[in-house]
Amino acid sequence: MALPRAARTQRxxxxxxxxxxxxxxxxxxxxxxxxxxxxxxxQIAEVAGMSKPNLLYYFRTKEAMHRALIGRVLDxxxxxxxAFDASGxxxxxxxxxxxxxxxxxxxxxxxxxxxxxxVLQGAPNIEDELKGPLKTLVDEKAAxxxxxxxxxxxxxxxxxxxxxxxxxxxxxxxxxxxxxRAVLGEGLAGDDRFEAAAWFLxxxxxxxxxxxxxxxxxxxxxxx
Amino acid sequence: MALPRAARTQRxxxxxxxxxxxxxxxxxxxxxxxxxxxxxxxQIAEVAGMSKPNLLYYFRTKEAMHRALIGRVLDxxxxxxxAFDASGxxxxxxxxxxxxxxxxxxxxxxxxxxxxxxVLQGAPNIEDELKGPLKTLVDEKAAxxxxxxxxxxxxxxxxxxxxxxxxxxxxxxxxxxxxxRAVLGEGLAGDDRFEAAAWFLxxxxxxxxxxxxxxxxxxxxxxx
DNA sequence: TGTAATGTTTACCAACCGGTCAAATTATCG
DNA sequence: CGATAATTTGACCGGTTGGTAAACATTACA
Numbered sequence: 001m002a003l004p005r006a007a008r009t010q011r012x013x014x015x016x017x018x019x020x021x022x023x024x025x026x027x028x029x030x031x032x033x034x035x036x037x038x039x040x041x042x043q044i045a046e047v048a049g050m051s052k053p054n055l056l057y058y059f060r061t062k063e064a065m066h067r068a069l070i071g072r073v074l075d076x077x078x079x080x081x082x083a084f085d086a087s088g089x090x091x092x093x094x095x096x097x098x099x100x101x102x103x104x105x106x107x108x109x110x111x112x113x114x115x116x117x118x119v120l121q122g123a124p125n126i127e128d129e130l131k132g133p134l135k136t137l138v139d140e141k142a143a144x145x146x147x148x149x150x151x152x153x154x155x156x157x158x159x160x161x162x163x164x165x166x167x168x169x170x171x172x173x174x175x176x177x178x179x180x181r182a183v184l185g186e187g188l189a190g191d192d193r194f195e196a197a198a199w200f201l202x203x204x205x206x207x208x209x210x211x212x213x214x215x216x217x218x219x220x221x222x223x224x
Numbered sequence: 225m226a227l228p229r230a231a232r233t234q235r236x237x238x239x240x241x242x243x244x245x246x247x248x249x250x251x252x253x254x255x256x257x258x259x260x261x262x263x264x265x266x267q268i269a270e271v272a273g274m275s276k277p278n279l280l281y282y283f284r285t286k287e288a289m290h291r292a293l294i295g296r297v298l299d300x301x302x303x304x305x306x307a308f309d310a311s312g313x314x315x316x317x318x319x320x321x322x323x324x325x326x327x328x329x330x331x332x333x334x335x336x337x338x339x340x341x342x343v344l345q346g347a348p349n350i351e352d353e354l355k356g357p358l359k360t361l362v363d364e365k366a367a368x369x370x371x372x373x374x375x376x377x378x379x380x381x382x383x384x385x386x387x388x389x390x391x392x393x394x395x396x397x398x399x400x401x402x403x404x405r406a407v408l409g410e411g412l413a414g415d416d417r418f419e420a421a422a423w424f425l426x427x428x429x430x431x432x433x434x435x436x437x438x439x440x441x442x443x444x445x446x447x448x
Numbered sequence: 449t450g451t452a453a454t455g456t457t458t459a460c461c462a463a464c465c466g467g468t469c470a471a472a473t474t475a476t477c478g
Numbered sequence: 479c480g481a482t483a484a485t486t487t488g489a490c491c492g493g494t495t496g497g498t499a500a501a502c503a504t505t506a507c508a
Contacts, residue, residue, distance in 0.1 A: 015455070015505080034345060037262030041496060054456055056497065113344055116399075120340055121257055123402045130406035138407050155431070160408060161424035168396035169389045175340075176392075178347045182354035183362050184384060200385035207379070208432035237484070239475080265466060278486055280467065 020058050023048050024072070027065045032110040035117040036066055036125070063125075070118060070126055073111045074134075080104065081137060081163075086144040090153045091206060098166055098201050105174035106194045112174035138163060154209045162209070169201055244282050247272050248296070251289045256337040259345055260290055287349075294342065294350055297335045298358075304328065305361060305387075310368040314377045315430060322390055322425050329398035330418045336398035362387060378433045386433070393425055 012020075026048035030039045041062050045052040059065040080100040084093055105112055118126055138160065145159035173180060173194060184193055250272035254263045265286050269279040283289040304324040309317055329336055342350055362384065369383035397404060397418060408417055 013454070013506090019455090035259045035262050035341075037258050038260070038345070040494085042494085051457065052496085053458085053498080057455070060497085062496065116340075116344055117259075119400050119403045120337055120344065121259070121262070123406075127402070127406065130403055134403075135407050135409070155427075157427055158420050158424045161421050162428075164396055164400075164404060164407075164421075165393045165425070165428060168392040168400075172388055172392035176343050176388075178351070179343045179354055179358075180388060182347075182351065183359050183388075185359070196382050197385050197388075200382045201389070203379070203381055204386075204389060204428065204432035206432075207434065208428035208430075210431065237475090239485070243485090264464085266464085275487060276466085277468080277488080281485070284467085286466065 016058065019050070020068075022050075023055055023058055023065065024069055027069050028073075028110050028114060031066060031069060032113040032117065035121055036062075037121075066125065069114065070129075073114055074126070074129055076108075077104070077111060077115060078134070078137060081141060084141050084144065086147070090148045094154075094166075094205060094209070095202055098170060098205060099198060101166060101170035102173065102194060102198050102201070105170055105172075106191060109174035109177060112171050116171065116175045152211060155211050157209060166205070169204075170197075173197055240282065243274070246274075247279055247282055247289065248293055251293050252297075252334050252338060255290060255293060256334040256341065259341040260286075260349070261345075290349065293338065294353075297338055298350070298353060300332075301328070301335060301339060302358070302361060305365060308365050308368065310371065314369075314372045318378075318390075318429060318433070319426055322394060322429060323422060325390060325394035326397065326418060326422050326425070329394055329396075330415060333398035333401060336395050340395065340399045376435060379435050381433060390429070393428075394421075397421055 023044070026044050027039075029047050030044045033039075034043075039062070041055065042052055044065070045055040048055060059068065080097055083100070084097055119130075123130060141163065142159035145154075145162060148154050149156050149159075180193060247268070250268050251263075253271050254268045257263075258267075263286070265279065266276055268289070269276040272279060283292065304321055307324070308321055343354075347354060365387065366383035369378075369386060372378050373380050373383075404417060
């Protein structure tokens with residue numbers, strides 16, 4: 001009997017391996033562009049180069065596809081944050097984090113948009129993951145940052161909002177790519193905007209988080 | 225003959241005024257949550273408290289509704305940037321801009337998400353607006369910022385990426401609200417996160433853009 | 449090779465989609 | 479009031495949606 005998969009206790013076939021990969025790749029393409037509700041199974045099947053029933057043989061529902069995709073992406077998406085090291089130099093850690101996140105926006109914009117779409121639309125399918133693994137990881141890294149602050153290695157600030165800001169600024173170049181391109185104009189070659197962004201963001205964050213000695217930045221500013 | 229509207233040369237009725245307002249409010253609710261393709265006319269009609277044919281009497285197509293909504297929102301959404309004043313003090317202008325954008329994220333999150341959804345999904349319906357009015361406005365304000373830099377009032381940086389960063393960080397609190405709440409936990413009362421964000425972002429941007437005298441922020445950092 | 453498990457296709461379905469139509473209802477105003 | 483225009487409704491339409499059934503083809507493996 002052709003059990004579609006799922007209630008599958010045995011090993012996965014070579015064909016299963018290949019086709020599921022193909023499908024998830026296509027699903028990423030479509031979901032990231034239209035969101036869950038806006039995406040159609042027919043569309044995903046077409047991009048994957050197979051018939052709809054064939055696709056549904058591997059993933060019984062559209063939702064199953066989406067779940068599988070989200071799970072995989074969320075994992076790799078958090079890797080840069082996991083790499084955040086308490087024993088490292090605050091400057092190089094923060095700089096490195098910004099760079100890695102920016103590289104991900106450049107190299108994996110679809111993954112970023114998939115996630116953005118999901119969160120933007122209320123995260124109906126990943127609320128648990130956000131409140132569980134994500135929150136735990138962020139709490140952990142926030143503690144690291146707070147330790148740096150207490151040690152006087154960086155200026156005093158709210159570590160959560162620091163992390164939010166790094167997320168926002170770096171993912172902006174993937175999620176709002178169309179807008180960024182529209183504003184910057186089509187003139188420049190491929191990835192120049194990422195270079196410029198890296199330069200700017202380093203300056204912003206490393207300057208903004210520097211320890212303020214005596215006269216803070218704000219007062220220096222007010223003089224202008 | 226019951227001309228639905230649109231080919232309407234005469235004055236708008238009181239009922240038209242009211243119902244169109246009601247519809248656009250409902251459309252904002254639904255479009256901002258599901259994007260254009262994910263939203264259904266039935267859903268909007270239900271939220272607006274009227275039958276689908278009745279709704280389609282005022283806006284002949286789903287797309288017409290979306291267009292009307294986008295046009296209205298984009299306008300008010302850019303107001304804070306328009307208020308950016310060349311003759312003002314750079315510090316108070318930038319601080320004011322951040323505050324206003326943050327207030328908009330707090331008070332009009334649906335408008336932000338509507339826009340985010342649209343851009344995220346490739347901005348198929350507003351590409352012209354982005355490349356036209358938006359780009360023009362940003363170019364204009366970028367020139368203002370560049371003038372401040374040349375005058376030595378703020379540190380050297382790319383004005384475009386500065387604007388992008390302010391957009392990204394402030395709109396993050398509307399667009400990724402679910403995620404922000406999940407990470408921060410439900411503990412705190414209503415809008416505390418916006419207060420904290422305002423505090424953090426001011427520090428970040430005003431510190432990050434301060435004129436660096438001699439030893440830059442990075443070198444002060446490296447000492448840590 | 450044979451055969452059982454796995455994979456693929458064609459035809460199809462009920463529900464839902466955006467949108468139309470004509471008839472019925474209500475507001476407007478002389 | 480009466481009549482004309484504006485509004486609302488229910489019934490409906492062709493196309494698309496996510497998903498199914500079963501026949502057919504292919505693979506893995508003893």
